[in-house]
Amino acid sequence: xxxxxxxxxxxxxxxxxxxxxxxxxxxxxxxxxxxxxxxxxxxxxxxxxxxxxxxxxxxxxxxxxxxxxxxxxxxxxxxxxxxxxxxxxxxxxxxxxxxxxxxxxxxxxxxxxxxxxxxxxxxxxxxxxxxxxxxxxxxxxxxxxxxxxxxxxxxxxxxxxxxxxxxxxxxxxxxxxxxxxxxxxxxxxxxxxxxxxxxxxxxxxxxxxxxxxxxxxxxxxxxxxxxxxxxxxxxxxxxxxxxxxxxxxxxxxxxxxxxxxxxxxxxxxxxxxxxxxxxxxxxxxxxxxxxxxxxxxxxxxxxxxxxxxxxxxxxxxxxxxxxxxxxxxxxxxxxxxxxxxxxxxxxxxxxxxxxxxxxxxxxxxxxxxxxxxxxxxxxxxxxxxxxxxxxxxxxxxxxxxxxxxxxxxxxxxxxxxxxxxxxxxxxxxxxxxxxxxxxxxxxxxxxxxxxxxxxxxxxxxxxxxxx
Numbered sequence: 001x002x003x004x005x006x007x008x009x010x011x012x013x014x015x016x017x018x019x020x021x022x023x024x025x026x027x028x029x030x031x032x033x034x035x036x037x038x039x040x041x042x043x044x045x046x047x048x049x050x051x052x053x054x055x056x057x058x059x060x061x062x063x064x065x066x067x068x069x070x071x072x073x074x075x076x077x078x079x080x081x082x083x084x085x086x087x088x089x090x091x092x093x094x095x096x097x098x099x100x101x102x103x104x105x106x107x108x109x110x111x112x113x114x115x116x117x118x119x120x121x122x123x124x125x126x127x128x129x130x131x132x133x134x135x136x137x138x139x140x141x142x143x144x145x146x147x148x149x150x151x152x153x154x155x156x157x158x159x160x161x162x163x164x165x166x167x168x169x170x171x172x173x174x175x176x177x178x179x180x181x182x183x184x185x186x187x188x189x190x191x192x193x194x195x196x197x198x199x200x201x202x203x204x205x206x207x208x209x210x211x212x213x214x215x216x217x218x219x220x221x222x223x224x225x226x227x228x229x230x231x232x233x234x235x236x237x238x239x240x241x242x243x244x245x246x247x248x249x250x251x252x253x254x255x256x257x258x259x260x261x262x263x264x265x266x267x268x269x270x271x272x273x274x275x276x277x278x279x280x281x282x283x284x285x286x287x288x289x290x291x292x293x294x295x296x297x298x299x300x301x302x303x304x305x306x307x308x309x310x311x312x313x314x315x316x317x318x319x320x321x322x323x324x325x326x327x328x329x330x331x332x333x334x335x336x337x338x339x340x341x342x343x344x345x346x347x348x349x350x351x352x353x354x355x356x357x358x359x360x361x362x363x364x365x366x367x368x369x370x371x372x373x374x375x376x377x378x379x380x381x382x383x384x385x386x387x388x389x390x391x392x393x394x395x396x397x398x399x400x401x402x403x404x405x406x407x408x409x410x411x412x413x414x415x416x417x418x419x420x421x422x423x424x425x426x427x428x429x430x431x432x433x434x435x436x437x438x439x440x441x442x443x444x445x446x447x448x449x450x451x452x453x454x455x456x457x458x459x460x461x462x463x464x465x466x467x
Contacts, residue, residue, distance in 0.1 A: 030070040037073045089134055094227035097123055130223035134230040138174060141166045142217050142234035150241045150367065157204040157240050161217055165192035175220045179237070180204055181212045189219075204240065209332060209374055212240040243370040244332070246340040249459050278302045313351040313399040316342045317392045319385060320356040322378035325407035326435070331378050334433040336455050338405040339373045341431075341462075353396045357383050360395070385414040389421030401427040408434035412444050419447040429465050431458075441465075 090098070101123035108116030146159040161178060165171050171192045178185045187200045204212065215237030222229040278291055281301030294302040318338040325331040338354070345352045346366055354361040354369065357379060361372035385406065392402050402422055406415065410432060419428050430449045437453035439461045450461040 027067075030067060034069045034073040037077055089228050089230045091226055091229055093225070094127065094130065097127060097227060101127065126223075126225055126227060130225065130227040133223040134221050134228045136172070136221075138171050138219060138221075138232070139167050140164065140171070140219055140232075140234050142176075142219075144178075144215055144217050144235040144238060146214060146238055146240060149239065150243060150370070151206055152243050153206055153209050153245045155206060157206060157212075157214075157242075158201065159204070159214065160199055160201050161187075161235075162197055162199045163189050163192070163219075164197040165195060168194045170194060175222075176200070177218045177220050177231070178202065178214070179216060179218075180214050181210075206242040208242070209244045209335065210242050211374060212242060213237050214240050241371055241374050243374050244336045244339045245455060246336060246343050247455055247458055249340065249344040249462060279305050312401070313353070313396060314341075314345045315392045315396045315399045315402040316345065316352070316354040317388050317402060317404045318354075318356045318376070319383075319388050319404065319406045319410065320358075320376055320379055321383035322380055323382065324385070324409050325378065325433075326409060328378075330407055330433055330435045333435060333452070333455060334405045334407060334431075335373060335376055337431055337433060337452060337458055338403075339370065340455070340458055341403050341405075342369060342373075353392075353399065355388075355391060355395060357388055357391070384417075385410055386417040386421055389418035393421050393423060397423060399423075399426060401429070404428070404430045406430055406432055408432065408437075415447060415449065416444050419445060429462075431461070 101120050104116045104120035104123065107113065108120055141164040143162040143164075144159070145162070146157065148157065151157045161176065163176060173191050174189050176187055176189050178187075185202060189198050192198060204214065206212075215235055216233045217235035218231045218233050220229065220231045278294055279302070281290065281303050285303050289303045291302045291304055316338050318334060320331075320335075322331070325334065342352060342354045342361070343366065346363065346369070352363050354363065354372075356376060359372070359376070362368045388404060389402075392399070392404075396402075404415075404418060410430075415430050415432075419430075422428050428447045430444075430447055432449055432451045434451055434453055437451050439453065439457045440451045441461075442449045442451075448465055450465065452458060452461050
């Protein structure tokens with residue numbers, strides 16, 4: 001056979017091959033469409049929830065293929081885009097009313113009971129009226145603006161919600177809901193003319209340290225009987241950090257921040273040095289270091305000998321176990337005290353290591369450190385206090401001072417055990433927080449213990465520390 005001669009295309013085998021090829025092509029296209037729909041649904045779900053789409057699990061069963069998978073995908077798309085949004089508008093009370101009305105209509109028409117037909121008609125009327133309330137579509141342009149995303153406990157977080165009408169026709173009045181944490185604020189938007197806007201200011205009271213979620217902003221349309229409710233989300237939520245309250249420690253109060261010289265070494269340093277002794281002048285010494293009084297008395301040049309000292313390194317160790325505190329107010333006092341000491345250390349530009357039992361707070365910026373203190377929650381379970389001292393010694397073995405913030409349930413034995421985990425020669429101070437207690441100072445071995453009953457007493461409590 002000549003290789004250039006084409007085979008006849010009208011044979012039965014050729015027709016079967018073409019039909020098989022077309023069937024395979026249709027099957028492949030159906031699979032591709034199903035996969036594309038699943039990808040779009042995952043992407044939409046990830047955008048709505050803020051959670052990234054999960055990766056494919058190799059152990060998961062293989063996806064369905066063929067016409068059944070395509071049909072199932074179309075039904076799923078129809079349910080998610082058309083049917084479910086409509087059914088979701090009806091409230092539980094509305095569904096109950098629909099069920100009762102449908103039962104009355106069916107039984108009344110079947111058994112020819114006029115009274116049931118009248119009841120069904122009376123129940124149908126409010127459903128029709130409720131549907132008229134939620135019909136229509138509003139096209140808003142909503143802006144949620146927080147003046148500051150970080151505030152301190154006790155101050156108000158101020159923000160605004162602007163609702164604009166970007167269309168060329170007026171929009172009927174509606175209600176706007178703003179979620180703030182677990183509560184919801186509501187305000188009415190009047191009738192907006194074309195390209196008009198309405199602004200609402202709001203203030204969020206901050207009574208406790210927390211991370212509040214402000215938003216989303218939703219427009220709500222419902223009927224007076226709450227049979228149907230239609231809501232549309234226009235603006236995404238934002239986080240509001242409520243930082244713990246802190247007090248500023250003056251120079252007299254921050255005794256632990258004084259220039260604490262550690263063990264000197266023979267290495268010279270130009271930035272952090274301390275006078276050690278006098279010695280004879282050696283050619284090459286800096287004449288600025290000549291001690292002229294001793295030179296005049298001895299008759300020969302004498303210079304100061306300097307040795308390197310250890311920079312002040314403060315560790316703020318917060319015992320965040322719930323068992324160490326009497327109540328939540330006492331724990332909040334401890335967090336505020338730890339944050340105040342850490343903030344003062346950072347302002348003094350000293351080396352700082354803030355830690356808790358299971359975390360280490362960041363010190364890159366003041367804001368990130370306060371964010372971490374905002375996220376601290378009391379730990380449930382048994383956490384011995386000596387673990388806090390051991391962690392401080394492991395993370396900062398060259399520290400010059402360790403400030404341990406504990407609760408009123410911390411016993412003297414536990415404090416002494418925690419202090420024994422620290423290196424010898426370190427300044428160890430325990431700030432014992434007890435709501436309502438008077439300021440007093442005591443000592444347990446080499447550990448200074450100050451009792452604090454109110455945050456405003458912290459400067460007074462620390463004035464005598466380290467002296």
